[in-house]
Amino acid sequence: MIEWFAWVQVAVAVAAGLLCLVLGFARRVPNDLTNGALALVELLLVVQLVFAIAAPAFGNEATGSVLEFYVSLISALLTPPAAIFWGLLDRTRWSTVVLGVAALAVAVMVYRMLQIWTVQQA
Amino acid sequence: MTDVRSARPETRRGWRMSGIGRVLVAVYGVLALAALGRSFVQIVSKFDEAPLAYTLSALAAVVYVVATIALVRSGRGWYRIAWATILFEFAGVLVIGTLSIVYPQLFPHDTVWSWFGRGYLFIPLVLPLLGMWWLATHRPDRAADAA
Known part of the structure; x- marks a missing residue:
């Protein structure tokens, strides 16, 4: 896991989350912009997954539980597609709010992953 | 607004998943996923360290x-099941949250409910309240006018 990249992910996910919440409460149904924001969050997660798999080979080992790290990462990877899928089935503004909730949840999960990787004492 | 409503023909009588209730369901889903994942990790890797906390x-x-x-x-x-589970959660977060502060030695390892759900941004404390409010305002028999 690359620390600065994780912070970029948190920033993008928070921005995407706030954007979707605002547009959702402004009664927009999910559109290319909001779905695209979640797709970007997902893309960054996939990149982070590649980094995480490759990092130990370059001497960048997780300090905490690797199992917990990957459970968080996989949960995070599942979240944006689930929210986008939800929005395809349910064409209301609340689906845009759900996209926002999903993006914010990813931000929290990435932050947690960063903690596990860098500052875990256990 | 009107086009949004007409895009949703299947608003069924007695359906609680209308309007902002869907957001509540999504937040519950995320919390369920997070709690399941964490509990899976705890039980697989270190159950014997704190069986009580991890069983909870x-x-x-x-x-x-x-x-x-x-x-x-x-x-x-x-x-009824929704009420029962949400009341259980609320009791859990209050009892375990209080115990984890008063008798920290009982819970040396975190549960979802330790410190009133601090590890989860206090969402476990707030969510049951929202859930109970939602259920109280969306009883099955008058859900049609409430939605």
């Missing part, structure tokens, strides 16, 4: 999953 974590995770399902499903039976 697993129980809490299962209850969150059931609550999520109960909020989505319609009908009186599911409505």
